[in-house]
Amino acid sequence: MEGVDGGEEGVADAEGDEGLGDLVGDEARLANTGEKDGARGGEEENDVTFPKMPPFDFSPPPYNGPTVDEIMAKRKAYLSPSLFHLYKKPLNVVDGKRQYLFDDEGRRYLDGFGGIATVGCGHCHPDVVEAIVNQTKRLQHSTVLYLNSAIADFAEALASKLPSDLNVVLFTNSGTEANELALMMAKLYTGSHDIISLRNGYHGNAAGTMGATGQSVWKYNVVQSGTHHALNPDPYRGVFGSDGEKYAKDVQDLIEYGTSGNVAAFVSETIQGVGGIVELAPGYLPPVYSSIKKAGGLCIADEVQAGFARTGSHFWSFEAQGVTPDIVTMAKGIGNGIPLGAVVTTPEIAKVLTRRNYFNTFGGNPVCTAAGLAVLRVIEKENLQENAHVVGSYLKDRLTALKNKYEIIGDVRGRGFMLGVELVTDRQQKTPAKAETAHVLDQMKELGVLIGRGGIYSNVFRITPPLCFTKEDADFLVDAMDYSVSKT
Structure with a gap:
């Protein structure tokens, strides 16, 4: 029953998502397929670093299972109509290793959600x-x-x-x-x-x-x-x-x-x-x-x-x-x-x-x-509590710096690897930026970063990664958010 508690995320709002998807699609695929190595240091564009996924020494076996369309058809036919998927284009996750997930095409994603704060030790430890x-x-x-x-x-x-x-x-x-x-x-x-x-x-x-x-x-x-x-x-x-x-x-x-x-x-x-x-x-x-x-x-x-x-x-x-x-x-x-x-x-x-x-x-x-x-x-x-404290504090500091950069970020909060970033259209009124939150969430996925969404207004990013997250991972996550927010 706990498995659905990310439900307030729902399906990402469709309006306004096409432009950035076109902008980041090709570069994002390069960034996380290993054709661009390194933790950070991508090309600068308007004082925004294009995010580069850290290298990772693992490749999943080839996937020969059902396609996304086939799985969606079975879900509609045999599973509850209350089920939903998070993104405009449903993500078919087939492999996991430590802080990373892989889709049916072998594309790697940094898991900043941890299966809704569930995967602590890392996938398939x-x-x-x-x-x-x-x-x-x-x-x-x-x-x-x-x-x-x-x-x-x-x-x-x-x-x-x-x-x-x-x-x-x-x-x-x-x-x-x-x-x-x-x-x-x-x-x-x-x-x-x-x-x-x-x-x-x-x-x-x-x-x-x-x-x-x-x-x-x-x-x-x-x-x-x-x-x-x-x-x-x-x-x-x-x-x-x-x-x-x-x-x-x-x-x-x-x-x-x-x-x-x-x-x-x-x-x-x-x-x-x-x-x-x-x-x-x-x-x-x-x-x-x-x-x-x-x-x-x-x-x-x-x-x-x-x-x-x-x-x-x-x-x-x-x-x-x-x-x-x-x-x-x-x-x-x-x-x-x-x-x-x-x-x-x-x-x-x-x-x-x-x-x-x-x-x-x-x-x-x-x-x-x-x-x-x-x-x-x-x-x-593996001293994961200490890692959550050290890297989580570093990640929060970097997210707080983003708040100082963008008016749309109203609050950064939490501790360790349980962090929230709330988006608002007006800082004084604290008006929830629901559509913008859905848009950025979807674009971060295109860049190779998975995070959650919550709050009663569905305008808060939930960042709850596996406790083996590194500083390089934190940099990549924040750079992806920086890049996505800058295009909003």
């Missing part, structure tokens, strides 16, 4: 692949009713990454499942039913998580009761700017005016992914957690997108706010693309599930948990 293959050869699936070391070993390793009291792990198959389970556990534990979440937040598209999600584009017209959405502590668009404590008072007001005085839980991302890479205002979570505790509730940290070292400064994004949650939910980066999620909580809270039978057939599957353990080891072995 040999250690992760080996763990998956070895476990698959021995035992693909049995049931948690039998013993198997894979699930226990990963649970132990995962718990070691969290505060000491958070040491009980419940495995799921996705972030939506993890958040659904966390919300249910909070209600059972507290005996209350009111949930407080944030406007602009995203937590999934099942019954409970859809209620907690704070964007109408993700909410179908079904019953969603018991959730109260607090003011979003958005430093760029929020009413109180970066004053976290003022936003926190709204949560206390919701408790006093909208509930019985007791709540089940407060759930939030520390950096909103689907919402457009919005990092919560400094100092927000400590007073909010205090208010929730006084109201008898639990605090749930949604780390589905920002966890597993993605923010660089910390392994978990909630750590940047100096708080300790009662429950942590996670998915995406946990398995580098394998369908896997988890809820981690305290022994006391976990006991609520013993009141009845709780069971998840695939939660804790040996192949998935073997992959998860391999991911943790790769992050440590």
Whole structure:
């Protein structure tokens, strides 16, 4: 269910895209097929460097599969009509290696989206692949009713990454499942039913998580009761700017005016992914957690997108706010693309599930948990958290320099490899530049750079690459954005 959370990107807007496509098409193909080598230093045009893709020593095998048209025909015939593709010309990705993807023609793309903040170690990392293959050869699936070391070993390793009291792990198959389970556990534990979440937040598209999600584009017209959405502590668009404590008072007001005085839980991302890479205002979570505790509730940290070292400064994004949650939910980066999620909580809270039978057939599957353990080891072995911090900071600095160059860039935000660039047609009014965002996104693809798009107005670039991204990759991404924006 988490797989569609890039949906606000939709199909790129068509108007005005033809001109730049003609301008960059031939040069872009040269730039990323290796006929032009080097990380940067392309020809200057109006003080803009033509982007040059860094060299990479890998060529995928020839592709002999169905064509784009054949795949699109099957999608239309057999898959949900709610599916969409991101670009004007659909991209058929057939191979991946580290921070790069390859299409059916063998063309290389720099992956600045990471499968929606999912690929942390890099595409097809040999250690992760080996763990998956070895476990698959021995035992693909049995049931948690039998013993198997894979699930226990990963649970132990995962718990070691969290505060000491958070040491009980419940495995799921996705972030939506993890958040659904966390919300249910909070209600059972507290005996209350009111949930407080944030406007602009995203937590999934099942019954409970859809209620907690704070964007109408993700909410179908079904019953969603018991959730109260607090003011979003958005430093760029929020009413109180970066004053976290003022936003926190709204949560206390919701408790006093909208509930019985007791709540089940407060759930939030520390950096909103689907919402457009919005990092919560400094100092927000400590007073909010205090208010929730006084109201008898639990605090749930949604780390589905920002966890597993993605923010660089910390392994978990909630750590940047100096708080300790009662429950942590996670998915995406946990398995580098394998369908896997988890809820981690305290022994006391976990006991609520013993009141009845709780069971998840695939939660804790040996192949998935073997992959998860391999991911943790790769992050440590290759020092990917430090890389996310160093290269991510460098990338943010370069993007900030672009903001100073172009009026259309209203904000650059985030940390590590979870960065957002918001486009506006008027900096004072902060008028969303939706069409321009779609245009630049499409043209960056033509130049060989893939990034995401989000925010409630669909005007924010989501930059969430694999954690093995290099400074040369960062330069290429920014040069591609520079070139594309200059032609807008």
